[in-house]
Amino acid sequence: MEGLLAFWSESGIANFTVGQIFMMGVGCLLLFLAIAKGFEPLLLLPIGFGAILANIPNAGFTDEGGLLYFAYHVGIETGIFPLLIFMGVGALTDFGALIANPKMLLLGAAAQFGIFATLLGAIGLNLIPGFEFSMQDAAAIAIIGGADGPTAIFLASKLAPDLLGAIAVAAYSYMALVPLIQPPIMKLLTTESERQIKMEQLREVSKKEKIIFPLMVLGLTILFLPAATPLVGMFCLGNLMRESGVVDRLSSTAQNELINIVTIFLGLAVGSKLSADKFLQVETLGILVLGAVAFGIGTATGVLMAKLMSKLSGGKINPLLGAAGVSAVPMAARVVNKVGLESNNQNFLLMHAMGPNVAGVLGSAVAAGVLLAVLG
Amino acid sequence: MEAISEQLTDALGIMILGMCLVFVFLSVLILAMKLVAKKYAPEPQEKKRNIALQPTASKPTVSPLMAAVIASAIHQHRQKA
Numbered sequence: 001m002e003g004l005l006a007f008w009s010e011s012g013i014a015n016f017t018v019g020q021i022f023m024m025g026v027g028c029l030l031l032f033l034a035i036a037k038g039f040e041p042l043l044l045l046p047i048g049f050g051a052i053l054a055n056i057p058n059a060g061f062t063d064e065g066g067l068l069y070f071a072y073h074v075g076i077e078t079g080i081f082p083l084l085i086f087m088g089v090g091a092l093t094d095f096g097a098l099i100a101n102p103k104m105l106l107l108g109a110a111a112q113f114g115i116f117a118t119l120l121g122a123i124g125l126n127l128i129p130g131f132e133f134s135m136q137d138a139a140a141i142a143i144i145g146g147a148d149g150p151t152a153i154f155l156a157s158k159l160a161p162d163l164l165g166a167i168a169v170a171a172y173s174y175m176a177l178v179p180l181i182q183p184p185i186m187k188l189l190t191t192e193s194e195r196q197i198k199m200e201q202l203r204e205v206s207k208k209e210k211i212i213f214p215l216m217v218l219g220l221t222i223l224f225l226p227a228a229t230p231l232v233g234m235f236c237l238g239n240l241m242r243e244s245g246v247v248d249r250l251s252s253t254a255q256n257e258l259i260n261i262v263t264i265f266l267g268l269a270v271g272s273k274l275s276a277d278k279f280l281q282v283e284t285l286g287i288l289v290l291g292a293v294a295f296g297i298g299t300a301t302g303v304l305m306a307k308l309m310s311k312l313s314g315g316k317i318n319p320l321l322g323a324a325g326v327s328a329v330p331m332a333a334r335v336v337n338k339v340g341l342e343s344n345n346q347n348f349l350l351m352h353a354m355g356p357n358v359a360g361v362l363g364s365a366v367a368a369g370v371l372l373a374v375l376g
Numbered sequence: 377m378e379a380i381s382e383q384l385t386d387a388l389g390i391m392i393l394g395m396c397l398v399f400v401f402l403s404v405l406i407l408a409m410k411l412v413a414k415k416y417a418p419e420p421q422e423k424k425r426n427i428a429l430q431p432t433a434s435k436p437t438v439s440p441l442m443a444a445v446i447a448s449a450i451h452q453h454r455q456k457a
Contacts, residue, residue, distance in 0.1 A: 102409040105402040112398050116391035123387040126380050135386060208416040216408050224401055359402070366401050370394045 015057035019276025026274060027051030030169075039176035043149065043267050047169065050271015061272065068272035071265045076157050076164070081266040082150035083234045086365075088259030089150070090214070090238025091251050093329065093361070097354040099209050100202040103309065104321070108359025110305030111325030112367045114145030114298025118290050119371075125290070130282045136160050139371040141287050144171045145294025146364030147178070147328040153270065154231060155368045158376060165273025166284040170291035178331045181292070182299050182323050183339050189303045190319045194310065195343035197318040199352050207243070214239040217362065221369070227376065228369020235365065298326045302356070324353040327360035 030048030075081035122138035306322030333353035
């Protein structure tokens with residue numbers, strides 16, 4: 001009998017708290033979104049499962065010595081996982097479209113306004129009782145507007161580790177929701193005739209240009225913004241491995257095996273931050289709302305900047321391209337292509353949108369560097 | 377309350393500074409890219425095509441005499457068969 005009682009007192013049923021059950025529900029919701037809806041499955045699936053594991057009573061996954069504890073401690077607290085992912089993204093990115101049309105960098109810059117506007121918004125939320133965001137917290141939340149998962153996790157792990165779970169979940173969910181969030185904003189800010197603008201074919205880009213580009217980006221970052229060099233440096237390393245053509249094995253590892261392995265552990269470790277005591281707070285709600293606002297503002301300023309450039313260039317630039325200035329590669333570019341096709345079924349904007357899209361990755365890394373330099 | 381308005385001013389400052397820095401950084405990058413493009417950009421496609429076409433058009437590799445010889449050789453060959 002005593003044995004049975006001991007067994008019962010160790011069982012999950014006897015130890016569940018309401019919060020844990022709720023957070024398991026959140027984990028299941030993420031799994032549902034990943035599996036049934038296909039939203040960012042590569043990340044939401046491990047994050048959702050991590051959330052379930054982290055909330056099992058008496059399993060000790062997140063206690064010192066547990067698997068998720070170490071995954072978080074080794075990979076995220078140190079910032080290593082997001083940086084390895086960034087190297088893989090660099091190896092996956094073709095800068096050809098941007099090199100052919102450097103002006104697109106301005107769109108990638110304009111879309112970062114979402115980040116800085118949200119910084120203001122997060123501090124403004126402090127006016128409501130119950131919210132107490134420090135400037136560091138606000139910056140970590142604001143970076144959600146950059147629509148770049150690894151950058152958001154990197155910055156949050158440096159500035160506001162307590163909010164990391166909510167920020168990572170918000171960043172990846174909104175990236176998955178790009179096809180729903182962006183089109184209404186894009187259509188609101190452009191006219192039918194603007195959406196129909198066709199763009200000239202991009203020029204060819206030489207191999208030398210592609211090899212020099214990552215080195216040049218790194219050089220400028222070293223000179224002006226050393227705080228961004230962890231992100232930009234790893235990104236450029238991945239890209240140089242890709243473009244140099246002499247280390248195909250390394251490049252293929254970075255963009256396949258390595259990024260996949262890191263994604264599994266990154267997802268689990270982020271999920272482990274979805275424990276009831278950390279996540280079920282009023283701040284989380286604020287973060288989710290602010291993240292959506294950040295995203296919307298970034299899209300809007302990108303489109304407005306593209307409109308301005310379109311006017312100045314005499315109607316050679318389709319303003320829809322501005323929406324691709326938030327990073328979210330390649331989702332945002334695909335959305336631009338889709339909305340463009342709705343207005344003119346002969347107008348393929350995908351290649352043109354890849355320019356501002358990869359510019360957005362650089363822009364959000366630079367913005368993260370600025371925030372780190374000012375607040376870190 | 378005062379603390380919040382102070383924070384708001386700080387945030388506004390960071391916003392302006394941040395946007396300026398992002399724009400300046402990426403603008404410098406644009407300039408640098410244009411410089412690199414000047415030196416290393418490949419020739420536009422049309423020019424290349426012209427260069428490739430010209431030699432075949434202006435320099436016939438088979439002389440008229442040779443062409444006549446070949447033509448008659450083919451003619452003879454066909455008659456044999």
